[in-house]
Amino acid sequence: MWLAVVSQPFDVGATVPELREADKDNGEFWVGNPFQFAYTKENLSAFEHNGVFFNTGNRDFLDMSFISGGDNRGDSRTVIGTDINQDGMPDLLIRQVGGGALVVYQNNFPKTNWLVISLRGEQSNSAGIGAKIAVTRGDLTVRRELLPIVNFLSQTPSRVHIGMADSDVAKEITIQWPAGGTTILKDVQANQHIRVYEKDDHIEKLY
Amino acid sequence: MNRKSISKPNFLYTAIYTIVSGLFCLLVIGCDSSTPVEGPFTDTPETDVETESAATLAIPEEDAKYLQDVEHFGGFVLGDLTFPKIAAAIENEEWDTLTAFFADDFQAETFRWSDGQERITSFGKFRTWNEENKTFRMLPDEFVSYIRELREQYSELMRCSIKVMQMAPETRGNFDEPWQGSFKLFFAGRTHANSISQYSLRFNCRIAKINEQTPNTNGIFLSAGCFSAEYATAADFLLEDITAKTGMTSLGLRDNWKHSYEEDQQRPFITGGIYANDFNQDGITDFLVTDLDGLFFYVGLPEGRFQEQTVQVGLQRFENDPLACVGDFNNDSYEDLIIGQSAYVNEQGKRFRKLSDKEFNVELTKIKAALTVVDFDNDGLLDFMEVGIVLKEYNLPYINRVESQATVNYLWRNIGNFKFEDVTEKSKAMGLGTGAFSAVWFDANGDQLPDYMSACEFGKNDFYINDGDGTFTQTDLPGVHGGLSMGITVADIDNDGLGDPYVGNMYSKAGERIVANIRQGLYDEYDNNIQEQLEEIVSGNELYYNKGNGEFERIGRQVGVNDVGWAYGTGTADLDGDGYPDLYAPVGFQSVDASRPDG
Numbered sequence: 141m142w143l144a145v146v147s148q149p150f151d152v153g154a155t156v157p158e159l160r161e162a163d164k165d166n167g168e169f170w171v172g173n174p175f176q177f178a179y180t181k182e183n184l185s186a187f188e189h190n191g192v193f194f195n196t197g198n199r200d201f202l203d204m205s206f207i208s209g210g211d212n213r214g215d216s217r218t219v220i221g222t223d224i225n226q227d228g229m230p231d232l233l234i235r236q237v238g239g240g241a242l243v244v245y246q247n248n249f250p251k252t253n254w255l256v257i258s259l260r261g262e263q264s265n266s267a268g269i270g271a272k273i274a275v276t277r278g279d280l281t282v283r284r285e286l287l288p289i290v291n292f293l294s295q296t297p298s299r300v301h302i303g304m305a306d307s308d309v310a311k312e313i314t315i316q317w318p319a320g321g322t323t324i325l326k327d328v329q330a331n332q333h334i335r336v337y338e339k340d341d342h343i344e345k346l347y
Numbered sequence: 348m349n350r351k352s353i354s355k356p357n358f359l360y361t362a363i364y365t366i367v368s369g370l371f372c373l374l375v376i377g378c379d380s381s382t383p384v385e386g387p388f389t390d391t392p393e394t395d396v397e398t399e400s401a402a403t404l405a406i407p408e409e410d411a412k413y414l415q416d417v418e419h420f421g422g423f424v425l426g427d428l429t430f431p432k433i434a435a436a437i438e439n440e441e442w443d444t445l446t447a448f449f450a451d452d453f454q455a456e457t458f459r460w461s462d463g464q465e466r467i468t469s470f471g472k473f474r475t476w477n478e479e480n481k482t483f484r485m486l487p488d489e490f491v492s493y494i495r496e497l498r499e500q501y502s503e504l505m506r507c508s509i510k511v512m513q514m515a516p517e518t519r520g521n522f523d524e525p526w527q528g529s530f531k532l533f534f535a536g537r538t539h540a541n542s543i544s545q546y547s548l549r550f551n552c553r554i555a556k557i558n559e560q561t562p563n564t565n566g567i568f569l570s571a572g573c574f575s576a577e578y579a580t581a582a583d584f585l586l587e588d589i590t591a592k593t594g595m596t597s598l599g600l601r602d603n604w605k606h607s608y609e610e611d612q613q614r615p616f617i618t619g620g621i622y623a624n625d626f627n628q629d630g631i632t633d634f635l636v637t638d639l640d641g642l643f644f645y646v647g648l649p650e651g652r653f654q655e656q657t658v659q660v661g662l663q664r665f666e667n668d669p670l671a672c673v674g675d676f677n678n679d680s681y682e683d684l685i686i687g688q689s690a691y692v693n694e695q696g697k698r699f700r701k702l703s704d705k706e707f708n709v710e711l712t713k714i715k716a717a718l719t720v721v722d723f724d725n726d727g728l729l730d731f732m733e734v735g736i737v738l739k740e741y742n743l744p745y746i747n748r749v750e751s752q753a754t755v756n757y758l759w760r761n762i763g764n765f766k767f768e769d770v771t772e773k774s775k776a777m778g779l780g781t782g783a784f785s786a787v788w789f790d791a792n793g794d795q796l797p798d799y800m801s802a803c804e805f806g807k808n809d810f811y812i813n814d815g816d817g818t819f820t821q822t823d824l825p826g827v828h829g830g831l832s833m834g835i836t837v838a839d840i841d842n843d844g845l846g847d848p849y850v851g852n853m854y855s856k857a858g859e860r861i862v863a864n865i866r867q868g869l870y871d872e873y874d875n876n877i878q879e880q881l882e883e884i885v886s887g888n889e890l891y892y893n894k895g896n897g898e899f900e901r902i903g904r905q906v907g908v909n910d911v912g913w914a915y916g917t918g919t920a921d922l923d924g925d926g927y928p929d930l931y932a933p934v935g936f937q938s939v940d941a942s943r944p945d946g
Binding site: 141142143145146147148149150151152154155156157158159160163166167168169171172177178179181182183184185186187188189190191192193194195196197198199200201202203204205206207208209210212213214215216217218219220221222223224225226228229230231232233234235236237238239240241242243244245246247248249250251252253254256258260261263264265266267269270272274277280281282283284285287288289290291292293294295296297298299301302303304305316318319320333335346347 | 403404405406408411412414415416418419423427428466468469470471473475505506535543544545547559577579580581583584585586587588589590593595596597600601602603604611612613614615616617618619620621622623624625629630631632634636637638647649650651653669670671672673674675678679680682717718719720721722725727728729734743744745746784785786787788789790795797802805833834835836837839840841842843844846851853854855857858861862865870873877880881884885888892902906907908911912913914915916917918919920921922923924925926927928929930931932933934935936937938939940941942943944945946
């Protein structure tokens with residue numbers, strides 16, 4: 141495909157001629173236009189393993205694709221990370237066009253403390269989409285925007301997950317609502333999914 | 348803008364745009380002739396692609412021929428025919444066979460395993476080596492022993508591969524003389540200590556020559572020097588495939604690896620999506636799963652179980668549009684749905700009801716790439732954007748050209764109770780038109796207003812700053828091309844309060860090899876910075892580190908999250924619960940036969 145890209149970068153419709161005979165006996169093939177792959181039984185970026193990268197917290201990442209166990213080699217299209225079994229650890233749901241249409245990975249990383257926060261807006265939109273949430277635990281303040289991400293044919297839930305590591309209490313939670321108000325909560329227990337109300341700052345425990 | 352002419356797309360798009368959309372994934376459902384659903388591309392001839400362009404080459408034929416030659420030798424002969432033999436020798440512990448690949452005067456430079464930088468985490472251990480670490484010279488037997496030491500750590504070697512990264516003749520055109528390049532050696536498996544680990548080592552190398560006899564020639568390696576290495580280990584795998592236990596099965600969903608396609612029948616590159624929601628407000632995530640072969644709604648139950656309730660919640664199983672979005676559009680706190688061109692109101696968490704045209708005043712465009720939700724004006728009503736709407740016929744270029752305005756984004760402002768105002772023109776948020784696939788909204792510049800960035804296939808990604816008065820300002824991102832972008836997510840990777848987008852791009856090592864072999868000045872007759880753009884196009888995924896004030900630094904390659912594969916919708920999750928979001932890159936385009944070479 142890339143030979144076509146560099147040979148005619150101005151026109152994705154061009155069919156680039158085969159200028160040397162492919163070694164078909166050994167499996168080499170020629171597809172003159174990348175879009176023709178759809179009609180062939182040839183591989184294109186095939187059986188690639190998905191990438192999983194550990195965030196060191198220092199603006200750097202380490203490859204943990206294989207040891208994660210979540211780097212399957214299907215033709216993957218999208219992923220959602222969210223906790224589906226209420227143990228506080230985000231699981232992964234992968235949508236693929238081949239190699240398993242839907243793959244659900246349970247998170248078996250060592251369990252940590254956690255907090256899931258949903259919002260109920262009053263002046264703001266009802267789910268608090270666009271709110272900024274800062275959770276101070278230990279010596280770290282975890283900052284999130286509540287955003288339902290549409291990465292590619294998927295949407296993440298309208299809530300934020302906070303990894304609390306070994307802290308079982310959030311010393312302070314600050315919510316900047318989209319409409320402009322601020323909610324400050326003190327000493328919130330970890331390991332629960334809460335909904336915070338813009339109207340009166342009250343907390344509802346969901347599980 | 349003449350909305351009428353573009354909101355009802357002409358189905359007689361040129362075949363090329365159809366094929367563009369078919370491959371690179373706008374809406375391909377109509378192209379799948381085994382599923383004759385209504386769609387914009389159903390009546391488009393599938394075979395016209397070859398006739399669409401007479402300009403088959405933009406470069407001299409001798410240069411095109413040279414690139415095909417050099418990729419044949421470096422990519423196919425060395426990468427597909429020779430290196431697998433080396434990997435097999437390592438895997439099968441045939442050390443004499445491995446030794447035979449090295450010339451008598453071969454020299455290697457490698458790291459000492461006790462050096463490097465170690466990082467211990469809650470779930471395992473990492474060690475990395477780079478050019479700052481001292482290397483040690485080895486002769487052939489010593490190098491084989493070095494590799495053997497790695498191999499013998501594993502009681503079950505699950506993966507062993509050697510991939511060509513770069514490869515070029517030292518003298519341009521002299522294939523029968525030494526080549527220089529680089530390769531990546533990868534080991535992974537279960538160790539004798541019953542832990543799991545992975546090694547990834549990158550080497551520069553010299554190869555004596557590459558010709559058709561190379562796969563069966565001894566002494567092809569003249570030298571190899573390791574310039575970076577990574578090691579990771581954990582007691583056991585950290586993610587477990589539990590699909591079958593959840594009640595959310597793949598049954599009924601299209602899987603190209605299992606589906607039977609006729610000769611010359613197009614394989615769909617999009618089969619469906621997945622959309623999280625909390626339909627009944629119980630705090631447990633529910634999922635809408637869209638697919639070519641039907642629609643499924645799974646209600647979440649405790650402990651990770653799900654129950655399929657599609658019909659019970661008022662949806663239609665035969666709906667087969669892959670696009671959807673979730674949002675509370677009537678502000679009653681219950682999340683509603685848009686699927687394809689229809690809106691569904693959530694009736695108090697009990698069921699969805701499809702809205703009539705009178706109730707939902709938006710005529711949704713059929714050919715689009717994504718629907719995203721946002722309250723862009725912070726008025727308390729959830730707005731949405733249609734992303735990547737096909738605007739006009741165009742034979743798109745791979746490289747960035749302003750005149751390629753082929754797609755547009757429509758912004759719909761919520762004025763209450765499923766009534767929306769088209770603010771596309773007024774907002775100036777249409778996008779540059781280089782084939783937007785998806786968009787993420789986030790406050791990029793810290794002014795409390797949602798801005799957006801989109802993944803665009805054929806040029807720079809869109810980045811629009813929200814001015815707070817209902818308008819947006821198009822803002823440049825660093826670089827000359829954003830890569831052939833397929834998907835995008837955003838996460839604040841360092842908790843500085845600023846979101847950092849991670850863009851999924853098409854990537855393969857073949858692309859990097861080929862672009863590295865382009866003759867300097869090859870595109871000088873054109874007025875665009877083509878070569879520079881091509882170098883960006885093949886550089887893989889990009890992580891845009893947010894420096895504040897709407898400025899970004901591209902750090903994907905620097906932090907090692909770029910060269911994964913042909914990526915799509917990248918994702919993020921704090922998998923180890925340490926407060927920092929980790930990254931996930933779903934990759935792979937078309938896999939048919941693992942025994943055959945890759946394209």
